[in-house]
Amino acid sequence: MENRASGQHISHLFDEEMENVRHKVLTMGGLVQQQMEQAVLAFITSDQELAEKVLQQDDTVNNLEMEIDHDCIEIIARRQPTAIDLRMLISVIKVITDLERIGDEAGRIAKMAIRLDATDYYHDQYHELNHLVEMVKGMLNGSLDAFARMDIESVAKITRKDEKVDREYTSIIRQLITQMMEDPRNITRMLDVLWTARALERIGDHACNICEHVVYIVKGDDVRHLKQEELEHKIKK
Amino acid sequence: MENRASGQHISHLFDEEMENVRHKVLTMGGLVQQQMEQAVLAFITSDQELAEKVLQQDDTVNNLEMEIDHDCIEIIARRQPTAIDLRMLISVIKVITDLERIGDEAGRIAKMAIRLDATDYYHDQYHELNHLVEMVKGMLNGSLDAFARMDIESVAKITRKDEKVDREYTSIIRQLITQMMEDPRNITRMLDVLWTARALERIGDHACNICEHVVYIVKGDDVRHLKQEELEHKIKK
Numbered sequence: 001m002e003n004r005a006s007g008q009h010i011s012h013l014f015d016e017e018m019e020n021v022r023h024k025v026l027t028m029g030g031l032v033q034q035q036m037e038q039a040v041l042a043f044i045t046s047d048q049e050l051a052e053k054v055l056q057q058d059d060t061v062n063n064l065e066m067e068i069d070h071d072c073i074e075i076i077a078r079r080q081p082t083a084i085d086l087r088m089l090i091s092v093i094k095v096i097t098d099l100e101r102i103g104d105e106a107g108r109i110a111k112m113a114i115r116l117d118a119t120d121y122y123h124d125q126y127h128e129l130n131h132l133v134e135m136v137k138g139m140l141n142g143s144l145d146a147f148a149r150m151d152i153e154s155v156a157k158i159t160r161k162d163e164k165v166d167r168e169y170t171s172i173i174r175q176l177i178t179q180m181m182e183d184p185r186n187i188t189r190m191l192d193v194l195w196t197a198r199a200l201e202r203i204g205d206h207a208c209n210i211c212e213h214v215v216y217i218v219k220g221d222d223v224r225h226l227k228q229e230e231l232e233h234k235i236k237k
Numbered sequence: 238m239e240n241r242a243s244g245q246h247i248s249h250l251f252d253e254e255m256e257n258v259r260h261k262v263l264t265m266g267g268l269v270q271q272q273m274e275q276a277v278l279a280f281i282t283s284d285q286e287l288a289e290k291v292l293q294q295d296d297t298v299n300n301l302e303m304e305i306d307h308d309c310i311e312i313i314a315r316r317q318p319t320a321i322d323l324r325m326l327i328s329v330i331k332v333i334t335d336l337e338r339i340g341d342e343a344g345r346i347a348k349m350a351i352r353l354d355a356t357d358y359y360h361d362q363y364h365e366l367n368h369l370v371e372m373v374k375g376m377l378n379g380s381l382d383a384f385a386r387m388d389i390e391s392v393a394k395i396t397r398k399d400e401k402v403d404r405e406y407t408s409i410i411r412q413l414i415t416q417m418m419e420d421p422r423n424i425t426r427m428l429d430v431l432w433t434a435r436a437l438e439r440i441g442d443h444a445c446n447i448c449e450h451v452v453y454i455v456k457g458d459d460v461r462h463l464k465q466e467e468l469e470h471k472i473k474k
Contacts, residue, residue: 062462070459073327080317090310090330097334177424184421187414222307225299 014079018088021071025092025099028064029144031057032099035106036140036203040133042113043196044126051113054106061103065096087220091213095147098206098213102140105199105206112192128175129197132168135161136200139207146214155211156232163228165204172197251316255325258308262329262336265301266381268294269336272343273377273440277370279350280433281363288350291343298340302333324457328450332384335443335450339377342436342443349429365412366434369405372398373437376444383451392448393469400465402441409434 035054042051072089075081081089142158145151173194180190215223215235223231272291279288309326312318318326379395382388410431417427452460452472460468 059462066459066461073323076313076327077319077323082314086310086314090313093327093330094334097331177428180417180424181421184418187417187424191414222303224303225296 014075014081014085017071017075017079018085021068021075021089021092024064024068024071025095026144026148028061028068028096028099029147031061031064032103032106033140033144035061035103036109037137039106039109039113040129040196040200043109043116043192044129046113046116048114048116051110054110055114058103058107061100065100068096069093084217084220087217091217095210095213098209102203102206105203108199109196112195116189116192126193128172129193129200132165132172132197132200135165135168136204136207139165139204143207143210143214146211150214150218152211152215152218152235155215156228156235158211159208159231160228162204162208165201169197169201251312251318251322254308254312254316255322258305258312258326258329261301261305261308262332263381263385265298265305265333265336266384268298268301269340269343270377270381272298272340273346274374276343276346276350277366277433277437280346280353280429281366283350283353285351285353288347291347292351295340295344298337302337305333306330321454321457324454328454332447332450335446339440339443342440345436346433349432353426353429363430365409366430366437369402369409369434369437372402372405373441373444376402376441380444380447380451383448387451387455389448389452389455389472392452393465393472395448396445396468397465399441399445402438406434406438 035057038050039054041047042054072093076086076089079085139158139161142154142161146154146158176190176194176197180187209224212223215221215231219235221234223234226234272294275287276291278284279291309330313323313326316322376395376398379391379398383391383395413427413431413434417424446461449460452458452468456471458471460471463471
């Protein structure tokens with residue numbers, strides 16, 4: 001009886017540790033989500049103060065990444081988990097790498113916002129980005145939601161959006177090139193819009209990676225590098 | 238005696254498995270190194286056939302990544318390693334993510350090489366990239382070498398190069414902007430050079446990440462997000 005009770009105690013502690021890791025990942029996810037939204041807003045409205053705030057959050061995100069990483073390795077070494085628990089911990093280590101890179105991309109956008117001269121500010125110069133921003137925001141929210149609920153139902157919808165993001169991105173680049181040719185004095189500013197579009201497109205890729213990690217945790221299938229149809233087939237299986 | 242013999246047998250098998258993983262990582266490293274060098278050469282010399290070859294290697298790199306990943310998780314689940322062995326396996330999972338991303342960047346350069354019209358080819362348009370290419374090549378070689386020999390002696394030298402790469406990259410971007418303003422008909426081509434410079438700069442970042450993973454394996458210290466001086470201090474300690 002004592003052994004069983006102590007077994008239950010250990011298992012309860014283990015559950016708590018796993019829940020703690022999960023909770024920290026979601027905190028980190030919320031932070032980089034906020035960083036991305038604030039960086040884009042700072043860039044579009046030329047708000048340098050907000051951009052500084054985004055950059056200041058970088059340390060918190062980095063520390064959280066290292067802390068979660070350390071927690072996962074510690075749990076693996078001490079508890080020697082297998083099956084879904086091991087998949088969860090290994091995948092968390094990968095998810096937080098993607099989250100940290102999303103934070104980096106947000107930081108790149110924020111740095112451009114700081115460099116902008118507020119007097120140059122023309123709101124309608126950035127309307128090209130609006131659609132892309134909304135799509136990528138949706139993908140990131142969706143991927144974090146899939147992780148929070150360990151639900152792979154919505155994964156195909158999110159990764160399908162990535163194809164739309166790529167098309168939108170290509171079309172923005174084309175528009176920007178035309179504008180640069182028409183008015184070469186605007187090249188520097190247009191390049192900033194172009195880098196921002198690129199950063200957003202990358203954030204979309206990271207959101208897809210997070211979705212793939214969730215599929216791996218839930219089903220044990222490695223669905224990286226699959227075509228959209230193959231992915232959808234694997235998820236339904 | 239029997240137990241000891243069987244213990245030795247298991248330990249021997251374990252060593253073999255670890256050596257096998259290490260060997261595969263180096264194979265993957267050699268492949269992406271080749272991809273990067275060939276992609277740049279294809280871009281500079283407008284060699285579309287070579288660029289196609291780079292893209293074809295992508296599947297091999299991706300499959301190797303998934304295979305190594307699977308091997309590591311399998312070994313962790315079955316052997317329940319701790320200390321340096323666990324650090325090695327977790328770090329390998331991260332190193333191969335960086336290697337795969339380097340392959341992706343090489344693929345991006347190759348795609349631009351394919352899009353180029355060979356008749357437009359002017360060799361001296363790309364001389365801006367030469368210095369950057371050599372620096373990044375050196376960083377990647379150095380980081381793979383550090384991994385192969387588990388030697389952190391050269392790490393500070395490699396990460397110090399990253400600051401030079403960033404400066405060189407910024408200077409290339411400035412030159413390109415000037416050229417675009419002077420001759421707006423050349424904007425598309427100049428943007429390709431700009432994306433290539435960006436891809437190379439990112440490859441340098443991944444090489445630094447690999448170095449940081451090697452420090453973690455050897456010393457158990459997480460040296461990500463440190464300033465250069467702090468990193469050098471940690472390594473010497």
